[in-house]
Amino acid sequence: MNLRKKYEIPNDTVITIAGTVGVGKSTMTNALANALDFRTSFEKVDTNPYLDKFYNDFERWSFHLQIYFLAERFKEQKRIFEYGGGFVQDRSIYEDTGIFAKMHYEKGTMNKVDYETYTSLFEAMVLTPYFPHPDLLIYIEGSLDDILERIQVRGRPMEQQTPIEYWKEMHARYEEWINHFNACPVLRLNINDYDLINNEESIEPIVERIASFLHQTRKLRLKV
Numbered sequence: 001m002n003l004r005k006k007y008e009i010p011n012d013t014v015i016t017i018a019g020t021v022g023v024g025k026s027t028m029t030n031a032l033a034n035a036l037d038f039r040t041s042f043e044k045v046d047t048n049p050y051l052d053k054f055y056n057d058f059e060r061w062s063f064h065l066q067i068y069f070l071a072e073r074f075k076e077q078k079r080i081f082e083y084g085g086g087f088v089q090d091r092s093i094y095e096d097t098g099i100f101a102k103m104h105y106e107k108g109t110m111n112k113v114d115y116e117t118y119t120s121l122f123e124a125m126v127l128t129p130y131f132p133h134p135d136l137l138i139y140i141e142g143s144l145d146d147i148l149e150r151i152q153v154r155g156r157p158m159e160q161q162t163p164i165e166y167w168k169e170m171h172a173r174y175e176e177w178i179n180h181f182n183a184c185p186v187l188r189l190n191i192n193d194y195d196l197i198n199n200e201e202s203i204e205p206i207v208e209r210i211a212s213f214l215h216q217t218r219k220l221r222l223k224v
């Protein structure tokens with residue numbers, strides 16, 4: 001059944017899914033798009049020409065990778081706009097700068113000049129009135145241990161071989177980042193509160209929460 005109609009979710013809605021690597025964004029993107037009959041926008045991991053190289057040598061490839069991701073996400077943003085919304089997006093553009101680029105700069109694996117070049121490009125592209133922000137960002141959170149286990153189970157060698165310290169640092173940064181994020185409304189979900197793998201039905205209460213959240217934020221926006 002199309003839950004979008006049941007819960008009166010506008011068909012131009014754009015939902016973006018945020019959260020650390022392995023937390024379950026792609027799984028949520030598929031389940032939600034399926035339930036709402038929306039299109040999906042995924043990060044391309046297998047065809048990314050820099051990702052493997054990046055995991056082997058952060059310093060050498062972090063700038064190239066950030067530019068690649070920025071270009072890819074911007075193209076996706078354009079596609080979403082051209083369709084007039086009705087999308088679930090796997091990972092937000094805000095995480096590229098707020099988590100990844102910042103972390104690599106602060107940890108010394110991206111140099112200052114590259115970081116400044118990247119952030120000025122990001123700001124020119126994203127921090128403009130012409131850039132449409134999503135209607136909702138769903139932030140998925142879970143314990144570090146659960147996430148490390150998921151990374152192992154999923155089995156991308158480049159991630160499995162990365163030291164745990166990297167994921168620990170990222171996990172802590174995500175908590176800090178989401179507590180200050182204000183580019184669009186945020187709905188937080190904990191991975192212990194649903195199980196999309198073993199119980200497909202568990203998407204419905206999530207859709208219900210999304211609907212009530214969207215109706216509230218849209219009403220609030222109409223009032224101001």
Ligand SMILES: Nc1ncnc2c1ncn2[C@@H]1O[C@H](COP(=O)(O)OP(=O)(O)O)[C@@H](O)[C@H]1O
Pocket residue numbers: 019020021022023024025026027028150151153154191194195196197
């Ligand atoms: N609710 C869940 N319960 C158990 N495992 C899950 C759940 N959601 C996702 N996973 C598993 O966790 C791993 C990472 O999920 P994925 O959606 O690829 O994460 P992300 O896109 O955030 O990196 C995958 O192996 C996936 O099957």
Ligand SMILES: Nc1ncnc2c1ncn2[C@H]1C[C@H](O)[C@@H](COP(=O)(O)O)O1
Pocket residue numbers: 019020021022025026043045051065066069091095096097100101159
């Ligand atoms: N902006 C990014 N910088 C570095 N690495 C990134 C960035 N965006 C995604 N990634 C990596 C992290 C994962 O290894 C893959 C896919 O992410 P996932 O959270 O599994 O969807 O790309």
